[in-house]
Amino acid sequence: MTELEEKRIWDLRSKGKGYKAIAIELNLPTGTIKSYCTRNKVGSGKCRYCGEPIVQTPGRKPKKYCSEECKTKWWNRNRKIIKHRFIKPKFCEHCGQSFLPIKRPSQKYCSRDCYLDHIRKGENDVRSE
Numbered sequence: 001m002t003e004l005e006e007k008r009i010w011d012l013r014s015k016g017k018g019y020k021a022i023a024i025e026l027n028l029p030t031g032t033i034k035s036y037c038t039r040n041k042v043g044s045g046k047c048r049y050c051g052e053p054i055v056q057t058p059g060r061k062p063k064k065y066c067s068e069e070c071k072t073k074w075w076n077r078n079r080k081i082i083k084h085r086f087i088k089p090k091f092c093e094h095c096g097q098s099f100l101p102i103k104r105p106s107q108k109y110c111s112r113d114c115y116l117d118h119i120r121k122g123e124n125d126v127r128s129e
């Protein structure tokens with residue numbers, strides 16, 4: 001197989017063409033195309049979000065989405081399932097350590113101890129004034 005033929009295979013596969021269609025285009029046996037694609041992991045994957053064929057890059061990890069936009073959309077749609085990945089770390093208002101406000105987004109302290117400690121200190125401040 002020539003380099004040009006290999007390029008054509010990548011190109012056609014990324015457009016969602018089947019082995020047979022490529023074989024006809026390149027005038028090669030279907031089996032040759034099939035084994036080449038399997039061996040080289042020629043991606044023909046469809047976008048997980050919109051179903052459009054994905055343009056794969058030879059030698060790169062196969063992509064799951066046709067575009068960054070679809071990737072974002074897919075993640076947004078599945079946000080509920082993978083919610084915790086979207087939680088931004090906050091800093092405890094008492095000890096300054098970073099933590100993930102998993103229980104409530106409004107969570108201000110990393111732990112109950114910090115919360116109680118903060119309240120206690122706050123009370124002392126008020127009294128000393």
Ligand SMILES: [Zn+2]
Pocket residue numbers: 047048049050051052065066067070
């Ligand atoms: Zn897409």
Ligand SMILES: [Zn+2]
Pocket residue numbers: 092093094095096097109110111114
């Ligand atoms: Zn803390």
